Amino acid sequence: MSNTAPAHTAVSGNRKWAIGFTSVVAFFFILNKFILPEAGSGVQKFFNAWFSLTSMAEIMIWIIMALGLNIIVGYAGLLDLGYVAFWALGGYVAGWLMSPFFSGLNINFFGNPRPGLEFGIHFHVFLVLILGGVFTAIWGVIIGGPTLRLKSDYLALVTLGFGEIIPQFMLNGADIAGYNVTNGAQGIGGLDDVNLFGYVIGTFALPEKFLMVSLMAGAMIFFSIRLRDGRLGRAWLAIREDELAASMMGVPLWRTKFASYAIGAVGGGIGGVGFAILVGGVYADRFNFVISIIILAMVVMGGMGNVWGVVVGAVTLAWINSVGLIQVGELVNNSFGTNINFPSYQFLLFGLLLVLMMLFRREGFIPEARIRMVMNEDKVDEEVSDETKIASK
Amino acid sequence: MSLDGRAVLDAQNIRVEFGGLVAVDDVSFTIPEGSIVSLIGPNGAGKTTFFNVLTGLYKPTSGAVIFDNAEITGDPVHDIASGGLARTFQNIRLFGLMTAQENVMVAMHSKMNAGVFATIFRTKKQKAEEAEARRFAQELLDYVGIGGVTNEYARNLSYGDQRRLEVARALALRPKVLLLDEPTAGMNPNESAAFVDFVRKLKADKGISILLIEHDMSVVMQVSERITVLDQGQKIAEGSPAEIKSNPRVIEAYLGKSGSEASK
Numbered sequence: 001m002s003n004t005a006p007a008h009t010a011v012s013g014n015r016k017w018a019i020g021f022t023s024v025v026a027f028f029f030i031l032n033k034f035i036l037p038e039a040g041s042g043v044q045k046f047f048n049a050w051f052s053l054t055s056m057a058e059i060m061i062w063i064i065m066a067l068g069l070n071i072i073v074g075y076a077g078l079l080d081l082g083y084v085a086f087w088a089l090g091g092y093v094a095g096w097l098m099s100p101f102f103s104g105l106n107i108n109f110f111g112n113p114r115p116g117l118e119f120g121i122h123f124h125v126f127l128v129l130i131l132g133g134v135f136t137a138i139w140g141v142i143i144g145g146p147t148l149r150l151k152s153d154y155l156a157l158v159t160l161g162f163g164e165i166i167p168q169f170m171l172n173g174a175d176i177a178g179y180n181v182t183n184g185a186q187g188i189g190g191l192d193d194v195n196l197f198g199y200v201i202g203t204f205a206l207p208e209k210f211l212m213v214s215l216m217a218g219a220m221i222f223f224s225i226r227l228r229d230g231r232l233g234r235a236w237l238a239i240r241e242d243e244l245a246a247s248m249m250g251v252p253l254w255r256t257k258f259a260s261y262a263i264g265a266v267g268g269g270i271g272g273v274g275f276a277i278l279v280g281g282v283y284a285d286r287f288n289f290v291i292s293i294i295i296l297a298m299v300v301m302g303g304m305g306n307v308w309g310v311v312v313g314a315v316t317l318a319w320i321n322s323v324g325l326i327q328v329g330e331l332v333n334n335s336f337g338t339n340i341n342f343p344s345y346q347f348l349l350f351g352l353l354l355v356l357m358m359l360f361r362r363e364g365f366i367p368e369a370r371i372r373m374v375m376n377e378d379k380v381d382e383e384v385s386d387e388t389k390i391a392s393k
Numbered sequence: 394m395s396l397d398g399r400a401v402l403d404a405q406n407i408r409v410e411f412g413g414l415v416a417v418d419d420v421s422f423t424i425p426e427g428s429i430v431s432l433i434g435p436n437g438a439g440k441t442t443f444f445n446v447l448t449g450l451y452k453p454t455s456g457a458v459i460f461d462n463a464e465i466t467g468d469p470v471h472d473i474a475s476g477g478l479a480r481t482f483q484n485i486r487l488f489g490l491m492t493a494q495e496n497v498m499v500a501m502h503s504k505m506n507a508g509v510f511a512t513i514f515r516t517k518k519q520k521a522e523e524a525e526a527r528r529f530a531q532e533l534l535d536y537v538g539i540g541g542v543t544n545e546y547a548r549n550l551s552y553g554d555q556r557r558l559e560v561a562r563a564l565a566l567r568p569k570v571l572l573l574d575e576p577t578a579g580m581n582p583n584e585s586a587a588f589v590d591f592v593r594k595l596k597a598d599k600g601i602s603i604l605l606i607e608h609d610m611s612v613v614m615q616v617s618e619r620i621t622v623l624d625q626g627q628k629i630a631e632g633s634p635a636e637i638k639s640n641p642r643v644i645e646a647y648l649g650k651s652g653s654e655a656s657k
Contacts, residue, residue: 222513223513226513227512229512230507230519231505231507231512231522231523232509234495234498234502235499235502237488237495237499238488238491238499238502241489241490241491242488244450245482245487245488246499247469247470247474248448248470248471248474248482248486249474249479249499249500249562249563249566250471250474250475250500250502250503250566251499251502252469252503370491
């Protein structure tokens with residue numbers, strides 16, 4: 001078996017991928033900011049249908065989410081089935097800290113309230129991002145603290161529970177002991193526009209919003225790669241490989257798993273803040289169990305543990321969900337004269353895709369080099385055993 | 394002989410019960426500083442259970458383990474390991490999908506400090522720490538004789554190299570005591586002989602005390618300064634290789650009663 005030095009290939013691979021990611025972001029930003037407004041209506045229509053900037057920006061949020069979950073599932077090997085809870089928590093931090101929602105208060109810390117809506121809490125967006133990360137990390141600590149002592153299957157069940165409880169709390173939080181905490185099913189709208197050093201990104205300034213969440217996704221990619229290559233990343237990998245051996249080599253199991261859970265939660269929180277800013281509000285009915293599973297599917301299908309694989313997984317699934325299905329459906333219906341409602345078969349196709357992946361490419365689109373090796377070895381083993389069967393005949 | 398040295402590890406009256414079964418019955422055992430001692434016994438004698446008590450994997454029903462003048466009974470496994478009590482595994486337990494270098498570096502985890510922020514932003518200190526860890530890992534790999542496979546995945550290494558890598562990984566904990574659990578299992582006589590030399594070199598170079606659990610009697614007799622024999626959870630003999638060889642109870646435990654009579 002040939003073995004390249006993983007460290008070196010990883011570095012140059014990272015550079016290629018980073019250039020690719022930056023180019024795609026720059027392309028869509030320049031296209032939508034400068035070229036499309038001047039372009040003919042045919043070109044406009046094509047891009048707005050297949051690559052609408054709204055869905056592109058949302059894809060960036062999915063990347064942040066998937067990378068956050070990847071730290072928990074891909075790096076440390078812990079199964080979390082309730083990751084949507086962190087998305088919700090991050091979203092509500094943005095809802096609370098940069099909107100007129102708490103109308104009895106009047107706090108403005110470098111915020112950018114809309115004219116006439118100066119009441120409420122208005123923090124600067126950077127502060128909200130930091131507080132969103134800290135808040136979800138604290139919740140990661142509260143959830144992870146007791147549950148990470150459980151065996152992995154039970155951990156999955158407990159996270160599943162929290163993934164239901166927190167969105168339900170948000171949905172019913174309009175009257176907690178007389179206080180309106182979450183505004184219930186109506187959610188919190190009218191978030192402040194982002195003000196970056198005097199440059200205001202307006203509610204409808206989509207290219208700028210896209211650029212902002214793309215930068216956040218880029219930062220998340222960077223953090224993920226750096227963490228994986230460091231001391232903590234090695235410890236996570238060791239735990240994923242062999243818990244007992246890791247603890248016998250001085251790696252504190254609970255503390256290390258705990259770190260992965262809390263850091264993974266921060267990803268969900270930051271993504272949640274970003275999403276709230278993107279849509280200008282936070283609405284509880286969006287945070288359901290399916291979201292947790294979709295994020296998990298992005299991680300698994302993209303290639304658990306491999307940052308760029310997870311990015312590709314997130315982009316693919318998010319795009320299929322948001323525009324791909326609709327557009328392909330229209331294309332099929334128009335060319336064959338059929339009348340099939342493709343988006344309503346979303347979960348059927350989704351399930352089919354998952355089954356096909358598990359059958360033909362279990363390691364994901366772009367697996368981690370380590371995982372790829374095991375999967376290929378299995379194949380070799382199967383081939384060898386087939387040959388021996390034939391030979392024995 | 395260095396057997397008169399201070400006991401770096403002292404297990405006092407260890408007793409382990411699993412339900413009604415007494416796996417280890419009131420065994421006391423010391424590892425003198427800078428010595429090579431062995432623990433032998435027939436299958437099911439309680440060797441591995443006793444070993445697991447020393448490394449903290451099992452909490453003894455009664456008794457105490459004193460390591461380096463401090464009681465460690467009931468301490469978390471990782472604290473005992475990072476305190477300087479390292480081990481290898483009978484059935485090799487490397488991190489298969491990590492490189493040889495990474496395997497060794499995992500064991501340095503407790504000796505390194507870089508936190509989340511230092512790792513993300515690659516502070517000067519973090520870079521220096523990583524560089525030093527890589528250098529030390531290479532030094533250890535060279536020391537055990539597999540310096541050429543630094544970037545190979547552990548699962549791709551030959552059996553002999555995997556055994557060596559386990560030792561290198563254990564040494565990365567900078568141990569005071571190294572526990573080797575059947576290190577020559579699956580080795581041929583030549584490899585075993587080379588291993589005996591290696592254990593002696595290890596003791597001489599690094600001043601590490603070594604406890605060996607071993608089935609291969611030729612290895613045990615060659616390398617041990619003192620041998621302790623367990624049978625059915627009890628210590629039945631302790632002494633120099635020559636003493637153990639001629640001890641009737643040991644022969645009986647290994648060969649049965651008629652065997653011990655036949656040998657007379």
